[in-house]
Amino acid sequence: xxxxxxxxGKKVTISGFAEKVRNLQWVxxxxxxxxxxxxxxxxxxxxxxxxxxVEIVNNLTNESTICVTGVINENEKVxxxxxxxxxEEIKVTSTSYPELPISITDKNAAxxxxxxxxxxxxxxxxxxxxxFKVQTEFVRAMRQYLYDNDFxxxxxxxxxxxxxxxxxxVFEVNYFGNKAYLAQSPQFYKQMAxxxxxxxxxxxxxxxxxxxxxTNRHATEFTSFDLExxxxxxxxxxxxxxxxxxxxxxxxxKEKYGDLIKELYGVDVVVPTKPFxxxxxxxxxxxxxxxxxxxxxxxxxxDMNAETEKLTSKYAMEVYGHExxxxxxxxxxxxxxxxxxxxxxxxxxxxxxxxxxxxTGAQREHRYDVLEAQAKEKGLxxxxxxxKDFFKYGCPPHGGFGLGIDRLTMLLLGLPSLxxxxxxxxxxxxxxx
Ligand code: AMO
Numbered sequence: 420x421x422x423x424x425x426x427x428g429k430k431v432t433i434s435g436f437a438e439k440v441r442n443l444q445w446v447x448x449x450x451x452x453x454x455x456x457x458x459x460x461x462x463x464x465x466x467x468x469x470x471x472x473v474e475i476v477n478n479l480t481n482e483s484t485i486c487v488t489g490v491i492n493e494n495e496k497v498x499x500x501x502x503x504x505x506x507e508e509i510k511v512t513s514t515s516y517p518e519l520p521i522s523i524t525d526k527n528a529a530x531x532x533x534x535x536x537x538x539x540x541x542x543x544x545x546x547x548x549x550x551f552k553v554q555t556e557f558v559r560a561m562r563q564y565l566y567d568n569d570f571x572x573x574x575x576x577x578x579x580x581x582x583x584x585x586x587x588x589v590f591e592v593n594y595f596g597n598k599a600y601l602a603q604s605p606q607f608y609k610q611m612a613x614x615x616x617x618x619x620x621x622x623x624x625x626x627x628x629x630x631x632x633x634t635n636r637h638a639t640e641f642t643s644f645d646l647e648x649x650x651x652x653x654x655x656x657x658x659x660x661x662x663x664x665x666x667x668x669x670x671x672x673k674e675k676y677g678d679l680i681k682e683l684y685g686v687d688v689v690v691p692t693k694p695f696x697x698x699x700x701x702x703x704x705x706x707x708x709x710x711x712x713x714x715x716x717x718x719x720x721x722d723m724n725a726e727t728e729k730l731t732s733k734y735a736m737e738v739y740g741h742e743x744x745x746x747x748x749x750x751x752x753x754x755x756x757x758x759x760x761x762x763x764x765x766x767x768x769x770x771x772x773x774x775x776x777x778x779t780g781a782q783r784e785h786r787y788d789v790l791e792a793q794a795k796e797k798g799l800x801x802x803x804x805x806x807k808d809f810f811k812y813g814c815p816p817h818g819g820f821g822l823g824i825d826r827l828t829m830l831l832l833g834l835p836s837l838x839x840x841x842x843x844x845x846x847x848x849x850x851x852x
Pocket of ligand 1: 819
């Protein structure tokens, strides 16, 4: 979309949606919406040269698409930034049915399911439309950080022959009469890249989870921002890269969209200071108990649950004035076999932002014998033989993490659920459109 201010007095051609058509006695107005921006088109009915256009606008329905050629005029009476387009030609490129299935201006006029059924209309609402403008900038800046630091982008298969990671929570597909699965994470392949000699790799791609959980933060298909890199000394190195990555992303988002985010979502984008606070799980339990009287349920001991995550952020804010906090020291029973362990403690972390986990990261076990023992302990066998082989012929120490970008965007914009944040949401009860 052209910059109106820079083109005052110039002849331009703009295409977009006729958001609102008003036909008054002497004048016609169209609010033209293009990529979320708006300009008023003003047509004086009395002028002979406008005769054909007046006829077109007489029959124009809201949300039809038009292509307008005209001159941009500064007019302080116009509400929309004091700018209007005086048209010389209007072409209708498609005609909208007069009744829309849902409102564009009031997103709360329909329930979330009806909105998702009509997502292509729902996204025309400014709040929804701009989610992906902001997300694009966030992901662009994080990618840029990786390019600048010599990460290699890989594209790993999402159709896999053996269930990855744990064997549970995967979708099974019929692959020419044989069983195949949808990848729940690129975990094994990003480590394969390290074994192949790439020092630093990343992938931004879909991940599939057959979890029947109807929460605000689980989807059955989401986009995972994954990276892995070699020659680390500990998982602390991984945490540091994640700090830098998020600072790069949030700095860019604040610069480009800080004002818009404040206006549309009522959220102040905070660029976090480094280092982010860190706490061991056992100390966290103690703090949450002392401060908020919270007792972790027996079945979650060694791990976190939704309630713990919420309180952990409250604690991080109260004690450190920080939106982020790393939690370490999870129990080996609750972590995958491929996390390196030291004194039996997995060398990994979760990162919590605004009450929700956004990342799991770790140093990986790269020593074949130890890895095999840990896999055996978790009851994993033949399925992961191909993976264990990566560590037989030389593989440097390495680590990495997976960051869910749908959650990231939800938390950034303070939206209540992934249903709102994802371009098209996929959950246990939602496989269309
Ligand atoms: P994990 O299973 O914790 O770790 O996933 C990493 C991140 O992905 C996001 N995420 C989800 N987002 C939406 N819906 C879901 N159902 C969902 N599940 C996970 C979260 C989460 O923090 N292989 C490891 C990562 C690694 O160690 O590199 C893994 O997949 O933001």
